[in-house]
Amino acid sequence: MTALATPAGGGAGAALVVHEAHAPHPAKPAIDRLGLWLFIASESMLFSTLAVARFYLAGLDRPEGVNLPLGLALTVDLFLSSLLSYRAVTKIRTGDRPGFLAALAATIVLGVLFIGGVAMEWASAEFGPGTPYGTAFFSMTGLHVSHLLSGLVVLILVYRLGRRGSFSADDHWGITAAVRYWTFVDAMWLLVVFPTLYLL
Amino acid sequence: MSDDLPAMGEARSVPTSPPTPASALIPIARGLIWALVGFIAGAGLTSLARAAAGLEPWSLELNFTAGYAVALPGWLLGVGLWERWGREWFGRPVADGPTDWRRYLAFTVDHKVIGIQYLVTFLGLFFLGGALAMLIRWQLMSPTNQPLGAGAYNNVMSLHGIVMIAVAVASVVGGFGNYFVPLLIGARDMAFPRLNALSYWLVPPVAVLLLLSLAFGGWDSGWTAYPPLSVRNASGQVLFNLAIITFGLSSILGGLNFLVTIIHMRAPGMTWGRLPIFVWGVFATSWIALIFTQFLAAALMMVLLDRIAGTSFFEAAAGGAPLLYQHIFWFYSHPAVYIFVMPGFGLALEVITHFSRKPLFAYRWAVAGFLGILGLSGIVWAHHMFVAGMPGQLLAPILVSTELISIPTGLIFLSALGTLWMGRLWLRAPMLFALGMVFNFLIGGVTGIFLADVPTDIGLHDTYFVVAHFHYTIIGGEIFALFAGLYYWFPKMTGRMYSERWAKAHFWLMFLGFNATFLAMFWVGLHGMNRRIFTYPIDLQGPNLVTSLFGFFLGISFLPFLWNMARTLLARRAEPAPANPWAARTLEWQTSSPPPPENFVADPVIDGHPYDYGVPGSVHAVLPGVGATGTLTEGTR
Structure with a gap:
């Protein structure tokens, strides 16, 4: 962290100091991790608000038309996707690039399947968005899918970068971050959206 | 998310002519253009989807919202997010921004x-x-x-x-x-x-x-x-x-x-x-x-x-x-x-x-x-x-x-x-x-x-x-x-x-x-x-x-x-400010006015409380290796 200063002297040129311009801060990994965790903490508030709204509006009511088997299938799909995303991180840690790419591709495929499942559910729902439960159902699943879509975009970018060889066993924060975000979105389904809409 | 500079081979040519006011507006103009493109794309796709579903194609509030949802990233990418950051997501080198006064109108x-x-x-x-x-x-x-x-x-x-x-x-x-x-x-x-x-x-x-x-x-x-x-x-x-x-x-x-x-x-x-x-x-x-x-x-x-x-x-x-x-x-x-x-x-x-x-x-x-x-x-x-x-x-x-x-x-x-x-x-x-x-x-x-x-x-x-x-x-x-x-x-x-x-x-x-x-x-x-x-x-x-x-x-x-x-x-006659006109102890006054890029000529080391005015021998900060400018030691008062 020593600064490479030009010899001190008078005149305007003396102000010119060549730091290692934007050299990574020594705490850079911790900085990146904390930033992501704070973002996740903030985003989770959005989900919790909608969960509160669900009970405020509809109490514990749940219409007959809720497709629990499909919801369960979606949950399993997303859970598998999370496990595979972790496998991707584990693989790159050991330097196994093909294994990482395969696991990530499977993660992405399961994510796309999930979105297809939600679309199916929306198209076949026997209730509209204009009822208290429907309001909660469509807004919560909609919010979740929009997060999932953003996660998919990130995963696809990471996949592309991975194919170009941008990551290694020592340098893969991009993957870790994308997977952590993906896991967060999955956790929101498992812990908030699914229990709130399908189980309670 | 590292802040690497572009590789040496990617260094761009430095403009030799002085920047014109018009060139300062280029990032904003680019942002506006991409915002417009995004808006048309978002609103247009919504209309198409609605028409395909047999609905009235234009619904002002929905179309506007969808248009804006695409226009906003368009604006951001156009105004400089792409050049400074987005290129990296595709494994390409990012560019530096302007360093003169135009940086105030850019993604700096x-x-x-x-x-x-x-x-x-x-x-x-x-x-x-x-x-x-x-x-x-x-x-x-x-x-x-x-x-x-x-x-x-x-x-x-x-x-x-x-x-x-x-x-x-x-x-x-x-x-x-x-x-x-x-x-x-x-x-x-x-x-x-x-x-x-x-x-x-x-x-x-x-x-x-x-x-x-x-x-x-x-x-x-x-x-x-x-x-x-x-x-x-x-x-x-x-x-x-x-x-x-x-x-x-x-x-x-x-x-x-x-x-x-x-x-x-x-x-x-x-x-x-x-x-x-x-x-x-x-x-x-x-x-x-x-x-x-x-x-x-x-x-x-x-x-x-x-x-x-x-x-x-x-x-x-x-x-x-x-x-x-x-x-x-x-x-x-x-x-x-x-x-x-x-x-x-x-x-x-x-x-x-x-x-x-x-x-x-x-x-x-x-x-x-x-x-x-x-x-x-x-x-x-x-x-x-x-x-x-x-x-x-x-x-x-x-x-x-x-x-x-x-x-x-x-x-x-x-x-x-x-x-x-x-x-x-x-x-x-x-x-x-x-x-x-x-x-x-x-x-x-x-x-x-x-x-x-x-x-x-x-x-x-x-x-x-x-x-x-x-x-x-x-x-x-x-x-x-x-x-x-x-x-x-x-x-x-x-x-x-x-x-x-x-x-x-x-x-x-x-x-x-x-x-x-x-x-x-x-x-x-x-x-x-x-x-x-x-x-x-x-x-x-x-x-x-x-x-x-x-x-x-x-x-x-x-x-x-x-x-x-x-x-x-605006007037040229204003008196220049010294580095520390208030003789204050905190760090921002221990560097030039305005501070150089990256703030300090040497990374400061903190040695005491910032507000100990009148406490004998108290020191807030030491800037190692600095002595060329006298103002930098005022923090020790």
Whole structure:
């Protein structure tokens, strides 16, 4: 962290100091991790608000038309996707690039399947968005899918970068971050959206 | 997310001809073009999808929302996000931005540039909001002969409200926070410089949407945008909601950046117990911005969904609950007032200790005050709803929690008074504004007690008493602190010294105009004048005329400020500012005015408390290897 200063002297040129311009801060990994965790903490508030709204509006009511088997299938799909995303991180840690790419591709495929499942559910729902439960159902699943879509975009970018060889066993924060975000979105389904809409 | 420079082979040619004003606008023009492309794409695809589903292809509010959802990333990428950051996502090298004056109009990562961008933008919005306030007072000069009329008044009142709320949220934190937090903690920049630039460039769309909303009928639901009105009024409401959701995102990302910066980027030796008090204010504020802003976004999103997606969050006839909006909205918007005042408090304490030439009194208790406000901020929201028909059992607990807030606030206040006590007060303009803040906030705080207590609030709710109270806390508290900071840090930011005479004229005119205007509002409020109504009972005309005249006086009081800024910045004769004109101990004064890129010629090492004025042998910071410029050792005094 020593600064490479030009010899001190008078005149305007003396102000010119060549730091290692934007050299990574020594705490850079911790900085990146904390930033992501704070973002996740903030985003989770959005989900919790909608969960509160669900009970405020509809109490514990749940219409007959809720497709629990499909919801369960979606949950399993997303859970598998999370496990595979972790496998991707584990693989790159050991330097196994093909294994990482395969696991990530499977993660992405399961994510796309999930979105297809939600679309199916929306198209076949026997209730509209204009009822208290429907309001909660469509807004919560909609919010979740929009997060999932953003996660998919990130995963696809990471996949592309991975194919170009941008990551290694020592340098893969991009993957870790994308997977952590993906896991967060999955956790929101498992812990908030699914229990709130399908189980309670 | 590393901040690598482009590889050597990618270095671009340096332009040899001097930049022209037109070339400075290229990033913004590119942003606008991509925003337009995005808007057409988003709105067009929505129309296609609707047509395919057999629906009417054009639905204004839905198409506009979809268009905006694509236009916003288009704007950001066009204005510089792509060149500075996005290329990296595709494994391509990122480009550097301009380094001359054009960097102020570009996606620049230097926190000092971003601070100036925030300051200039929000001072501009402050004067826009002030002009709208002048219109409000013009209308209210008389209950009968009214220039605006009911509809336009509602739009003007709403726009004034939200513009000033935005100023209150972002002027001190966005402006001074960005510029000075890294300097005060001895860092070279924020933790996420590019995210910082992103936060700033989210702001122009907010301003554009708010003004554009007037073309769509405006919105007449005030800055609080309560349903059911906000679900049913003109389409301008949709633009308002999109604007404020965007602004919320900017605020969240800004808060996140400050938190990580303060936690991880402090110079060696800058322990939590040595952190300058302004940084503590920003730290506490940033938690609120990070966590609570999502509730505002959620509430506004629900209104938006009710309007464009057929949900029924707030449609009582379909099982919705308008009161839910108020709960969620105030769950953010009450903590938001601490977003306004906590950096202001920190700034006032900062100025008071430097200009009293004494250690900050009860530093640890002041810090406890900030953290106490942060801790209590989430359990007081419903005091905005005492007459809204919420469950009765919430009244007493919320009354008590709201009263409790006065304890941490009092700690901060006592810290200010204790610092002033027996101090050698140096009454320059920054100090005058800080003292004005202490005076005004006392009135703002004491009148708040009547609004926190349920029995008195039932009578005072929605009267001008409330208006006077929150203007005392926000203008009297934060905006006075903003100007204290402006004068205090002006020499640091510009390298020039403002005219003390004009600054003092500004203070006295603003202080008198402000107090006369808003003291009168307490009176009309106590006599039952309702807020947010375009007219009032005829017997209140006298005091309203007086309020308006003093209001115009308050408006005029900013002319000396503008003149002072203009003559100092534009005229060549302004005296240059030394590195440390106030002989202050904190780090930002131990570098040149303005500071060089990356702030310090050598990374500082912190060796003691920042405010130990008059403590023999005390040292705040050491800058290793520096001795060329004498100012750099002044911190050891």
